[in-house]
Amino acid sequence: MDNLAHTLIGAALGRVVAGRELPAAGWIGAVAGNAPDVAELLLRPNSWSPDAGVTYLVFHRGITHSLVGAALEIAVLAGVIGLIARQWGGARGAATSAPPWRWIAACVAVTVASHLYLDWQGSYGLRPFLPWSERWYYGDWVAIVDPFFWIVPLVTLAWGERRHWRPALVYLLALLAVTALVGVRGSGVVVWWVRLFTVSAAATGVIGWERHWFGVARRRRAAAYGLLVLVVYIGASAAAGTLAKREARAAATRRFGPDARWAALTVVGRPFHWEPLAASAD
Known part of the structure; x- marks a missing residue:
């Protein structure tokens, strides 16, 4: 998926997994959620240039998006974050203890793994x-x-934020940007009900923050609710996708025989809609 989704899902997972144990669990999750792409950029920066062409398609989601690559990324990133936390704790005095390593490792592991799953x-x-x-x-x-x-x-991240004008401004601008991107710029791509949902959800986000539905004390619960909504959405998409692939396979078999090649591709901006493709074995 795109890096905005990886960042937001990583932040939500960070709060759910280690929100009580790590003071910056959301930030750690947001960073770790992008680790495979960052590692890819560091290994071969030219592959992300506008002139990369097919090189990007070949190299993207390579070793950095494998199980081996993810394990290395988890180990390195958890070690770096742990060392930074210890240095930060030491600089602030003995009264401030560094976060436990196991929670750093758990937060990083879950969010890096989420990147692979989302892709x-x-x-x-x-x-x-x-x-x-x-x-x-x-x-x-x-x-x-x-x-x-x-x-x-x-x-749901906004609902769990503290009541101060700075985070409020950041989340308000982010909500406006997403709403404009989906509702205005995406008018020719995104179906109407997704645009309506986006606008309604953004308005609900503002109301929920202003009325303090969750707040900092219950930010972990707010993030968990958001992830639960996405789990239900993914489950519904998986069920519908299974039917779409079954229909695509049947249509391909009728046209090209039992050896036909087929696919049912997802369509950006149109959830629960798949584009069937079919070809002969030759």
């Missing part, structure tokens, strides 16, 4: 068993860009 659930997929296997795996459940993975975690 797998689309039609692009990933190659988890590199360097031993080049085979791609994909779920064909959710599009590579989906507004639900922006607005839902963003709203």
Whole structure:
């Protein structure tokens, strides 16, 4: 998925996993949620340039998005964050203890793993068993860009933020940006009911923050509710996607025979809609 979704999902997971134990669990989750892409950029920065062409498609979601790569990223990132936390605690005096290593490791591990899962659930997929296997795996459940993975975690993160003008301004600008991107810029791509949901969710986010539905004390619960909504959405998409793939396979078989090649690709801006493709074995 896109990096905004990885950032917001990572922040929400960070709060749920270690929100009570780590003072910056959301920030740690947001950073760790993008670790595979950051590692990829560090390994081969030219592959992300506008002139990269097919090089990007070949290299993207390579070893940094594999199980081996994720394990290394978790170990390195957890170690770096742990050392920073200890240095920070020492600089603030002996009274401030560094966060426990196990919670740092848990927060980083879950959010890095979420990156692989979010990439797998689309039609692009990933190659988890590199360097031993080049085979791609994909779920064909959710599009590579989906507004639900922006607005839902963003709203629940805002509900758990402290009541101060600075975080309020940041979240308000973020909600306005997402709403404008989906509702205005995406008018020709995103279906009407997704745009309506985005606007309604953004308004609910503002009301919930102003009325203090959750606040800092219950920010972990707010983030968990947002993730639960996405789990239900993914489950519904998976069920609908299974039916769509079954229909695509049947149509391909009728046209090209039992050896036909087929696919049912997700469509950006149109949840629960798949584009069937079919071709002969030749």
